[in-house]
Amino acid sequence: MTAAGKELASLIHDMNSKCGSLRTAITLLRTAPPEERQELLGLMKQQARSIAEDIAAFEASAASR
Amino acid sequence: MLGFVTMPKLSILVVEDDPLARKIMESHLGGHSVEFAPDKRTALEALAARSHDLCFIDLKLGKNDDCSGLELIPVAASKGSYSVVMSGHDSEPYIDKAYELGCNDFYAKGNEADNIGRVLDRFQRKRDQLETGRLFAEEFVTDDAATRASVLEALRYAVSDLPILLLGPSGTGKTSLAQIIHERSGRDGQFVAINCAAQSEDLLEVELFGCRKGAFTGANSDRKGKLLLADKGTLFLDEVGSMSLKMQSKLLKAIEEKSFYPVGSEKPETAAFRVVTATLEDVQSLIKAGKMRFDFFQRIHGLAVTLKPLAQRKCDIFPLIGFFTRGGKRLSFTTEAKAEILRHDWPGNIRELRRFIDLLVAGNEGRVSFETIAGLLKSMRVEEGAGSFVTDEQFRFALGQGLDEAVDRFIDTIIKRALAKNEGHKTKTLADLKISTRLLYSSLKRFREDAKPEATS
Numbered sequence: 001m002t003a004a005g006k007e008l009a010s011l012i013h014d015m016n017s018k019c020g021s022l023r024t025a026i027t028l029l030r031t032a033p034p035e036e037r038q039e040l041l042g043l044m045k046q047q048a049r050s051i052a053e054d055i056a057a058f059e060a061s062a063a064s065r
Numbered sequence: 066m067l068g069f070v071t072m073p074k075l076s077i078l079v080v081e082d083d084p085l086a087r088k089i090m091e092s093h094l095g096g097h098s099v100e101f102a103p104d105k106r107t108a109l110e111a112l113a114a115r116s117h118d119l120c121f122i123d124l125k126l127g128k129n130d131d132c133s134g135l136e137l138i139p140v141a142a143s144k145g146s147y148s149v150v151m152s153g154h155d156s157e158p159y160i161d162k163a164y165e166l167g168c169n170d171f172y173a174k175g176n177e178a179d180n181i182g183r184v185l186d187r188f189q190r191k192r193d194q195l196e197t198g199r200l201f202a203e204e205f206v207t208d209d210a211a212t213r214a215s216v217l218e219a220l221r222y223a224v225s226d227l228p229i230l231l232l233g234p235s236g237t238g239k240t241s242l243a244q245i246i247h248e249r250s251g252r253d254g255q256f257v258a259i260n261c262a263a264q265s266e267d268l269l270e271v272e273l274f275g276c277r278k279g280a281f282t283g284a285n286s287d288r289k290g291k292l293l294l295a296d297k298g299t300l301f302l303d304e305v306g307s308m309s310l311k312m313q314s315k316l317l318k319a320i321e322e323k324s325f326y327p328v329g330s331e332k333p334e335t336a337a338f339r340v341v342t343a344t345l346e347d348v349q350s351l352i353k354a355g356k357m358r359f360d361f362f363q364r365i366h367g368l369a370v371t372l373k374p375l376a377q378r379k380c381d382i383f384p385l386i387g388f389f390t391r392g393g394k395r396l397s398f399t400t401e402a403k404a405e406i407l408r409h410d411w412p413g414n415i416r417e418l419r420r421f422i423d424l425l426v427a428g429n430e431g432r433v434s435f436e437t438i439a440g441l442l443k444s445m446r447v448e449e450g451a452g453s454f455v456t457d458e459q460f461r462f463a464l465g466q467g468l469d470e471a472v473d474r475f476i477d478t479i480i481k482r483a484l485a486k487n488e489g490h491k492t493k494t495l496a497d498l499k500i501s502t503r504l505l506y507s508s509l510k511r512f513r514e515d516a517k518p519e520a521t522s
Contacts, residue, residue, distance in 0.1 A: 013125060017153035020175030021085045027178065028092050036092075043085040 004065060011058045018051050073224060073251070074098060075118040075185075078146070080108040080137060082126045086174070090121065093181045105133045109140065117146045119188055122168075124152040124159065132159070135166060142167035147188045151180075204245055205238060206388045209378035216242060219370045223249035228320075228365050230305075231343040233372035236416030239343040240303060242372070246341055247299035254298025254338070257291045262307035262462060269312055271328050274319070280329020290327060292319055295338035305365065306344035306351055307466060313361040320364055340365055346474075350511070356466065375411040375418060382406060385415060389422045396426065401435035409442055421445060473511065480508045 001009070025044050032040055075097045079090045082103050091099060100117070102108035104126050112120070120141040124134040134150065141148040149170040150163045160171055170187060172180040197217070201207055205216050219229055223246045231239040240258065247256040259272055275290030291300060302308070308316070319325035320340060324333045342365045351357040375381065383403075390396065398406065411417050421441065429437060455463075463471035479498065487493040495505055 010129075013153045017083065017086070017123075017125070017174050020153065021083055021089060023175060024089045024177050025085055028089065032092075040085075040088060043088050047083070047085045 004062070007058060007061055011054060014054050015051065018047055018054075022047055075188075076100075076116070078102060078108065078111055078117040078120045078141075080105075080120065080126065080134060081123045081151075082130075083123070086123070089177050090181075093177050105137065108137050112137070112140050112144055112146075116144055117141075118192075119184075120146045120148045121184075122148060122150050124150060124163070135162060138163060138166040138168045142169075147191070149184050200245075203388075205241060206381065206385050207378065208380045208384050209373070212373055212378055212381070215370045215372060216245075219246055219368065220249055222368055223247075224251050226339055227367035228340040228342070230348070230366045230369045231341065231372065232345075232348070232369060233343075234345050234374045234414055236414030237372040237374060238415055239372060240301070242370070243299070243301045243303075243341045243343065247301075247339075250299060250339065252298050252339065254296050255294060256299050256301065257295035257338075258301040258303060259291050260303045261312075262304035266309050266312060269308070270315070273312075273316065274325050275327035275330075275334070277327055277329040280327075284329065288327075290325075290334075292325060292336050292338060293334050296336035298338055300338040300340050302340065302342040302365075304344060305342040306346035306348065306357065307462060308357075310356070310358060313358045317358065317361045317364055354470075356470075375414040379407050382411075382418065385418055386422055389419055390426060394426050394430075396429060396433050397431070398433045398438070399435060402433050402438045405435050405438045405442070417445075473508075476504070477508045477511055480505060 022044060025040050025047075029037055029040055077094055077097050077099045078101075079087065079094070079099060080102045081087045081090060084103075087101050087103070091101075100111055100115070102111050108122075108126075111117075120137070122134045122137050122141065124132045126133050134152075138148050138150065147170070148168045149172070150168045151172055151174050152159060152163075153174050163171055169191075170184050172184065197213075200216070200220075201213060207213055207216070219231075219242060222229065229243075229246060231242055233239055243258070244256055259269075261269060264272055271284075271288065271290070273290050273292055275293055276284050276288050278284055278286050302316075315325070319336075323337050324335045326333050348357065348362060348366075348369075352359055352362055383406075386406075413420075424445070425433065425437075425441060428441075459471060459475065462474065466474075480494065480500075483494045483498055484491070487497065491505060495502060
């Protein structure tokens with residue numbers, strides 16, 4: 001597999017994992033008590049930022065090749 | 066918090082670098098003792114320091130990580146942990162690699178609610194299978210399906226507070242089963258046993274409730290009773306059928322209120338114990354005869370488990386012989402010797418078989434013949450009868466219930482056994498025992514036995 005291919009595979013894997021976590025976190029929001037809901041929302045924001053960073057890093061890497 | 070609190074509390078390690086994923090796992094594993102490791106180094110430290118029932122392992126641990134989670138699988142497996150790989154990598158090469166390295170389970174991330182539940186169920190089923198095999202090979206040796214079912218039924222409730230009543234003749238393993246129940250109860254306290262038939266009523270009261278110094282002549286110091294010793298543990302009352310009504314009443318109060326007064330004390334003690342009882346007697350007959358309080362019976366009888374006599378589970382004889390001789394001198398038996406062992410009824414059940422094997426091993430080598438077996442069984446019968454027609458158990462029963470009751474019990478047991486041997490035929494039973502019809506029917510009335518209709522008059 002080429003370096004670009006490996007990077008893409010890695011991005012796909014990370015997106016799958018992180019988006020999967022977000023989906024699961026949403027289902028927990030419904031029943032979580034207030035303190036836990038706050039914690040979940042904080043972690044979800046962090047995850048969304050991480051996804052955006054991963055995509056930006058991939059775009060930057062693709063542009064530099 | 067979500068959790069699977071119906072199963073025993075498990076020790077779980079979760080190796081996951083994603084904080085949100087860790088939070089999700091925490092929510093779905095509520096009720097268990099969960100440790101988190103965000104990277105491979107922390108995970109290896111945790112695996113080295115402690116044992117875990119399960120390890121959930123994310124394959125990719127961190128940005129640019131090359132599935133270092135795979136390296137943790139054999140480490141977890143070597144520690145006896147049930148390893149579960151959870152990954153966004155659900156392609157076949159990764160799944161194959163994970164199983165090759167020894168992982169027990171694998172799921173693709175994204176549906177934790179269902180996946181974690183299924184994983185825990187599979188883990189528990191596998192553990193139950195291994196446990197059952199070990200249980201019946203090493204702790205309560207039996208190949209008999211009905212006995213296994215009875216034992217497993219009792220152990221289903223081991224972790225609860227449900228009082229358990231163990232029924233069955235002497236020497237069938239009631240005390241062993243009570244101990245196993247306690248060991249699996251998860252209770253922090255001790256297993257405290259007392260034979261209720263072995264004491265007079267006054268002594269039994271002191272044994273159970275303890276006493277204060279000076280409470281009676283001979284009480285030279287304060288003494289803790291069995292109830293206090295069993296605090297947070299299990300109190301096993303053997304031969305509970307021989308307990309007097311007065312003692313039943315006192316004990317009932319102590320069980321219900323978890324509080325009691327030692328003999329001679331005005332200050333109550335408290336103790337939270339789980340009650341397991343045992344008796345060889347017919348409890349319904351005791352209640353009917355007014356020898357056992359119905360409220361006491363209800364309090365000790367959350368679940369009743371009956372252990373069959375060895376004569377009704379002869380498939381256990383040779384597995385038990387193998388168990389008793391494990392690690393020591395092993396004997397082999399001729400076909401005729403085996404047949405003679407199986408022919409014997411073993412009225413003393415497992416206790417008698419154990420004694421028989423101890424004597425056999427001590428006095429014999431190599432291949433054991435029919436003559437050796439027959440001779441030893443005969444000498445054991447003579448020895449048990451020598452100097453006394455009455456066993457210790459019968460004597461204790463008479464002390465506890467009175468001689469009339471003991472004689473009735475003796476008569477009923479002999480008649481019941483003769484009827485079983487004669488397949489319910491009363492005429493043959495009358496002839497064998499040389500008794501009157503009146504005696505037979507009064508015994509049957511006591512036991513409400515349904516003998517087979519007579520084939521011939």
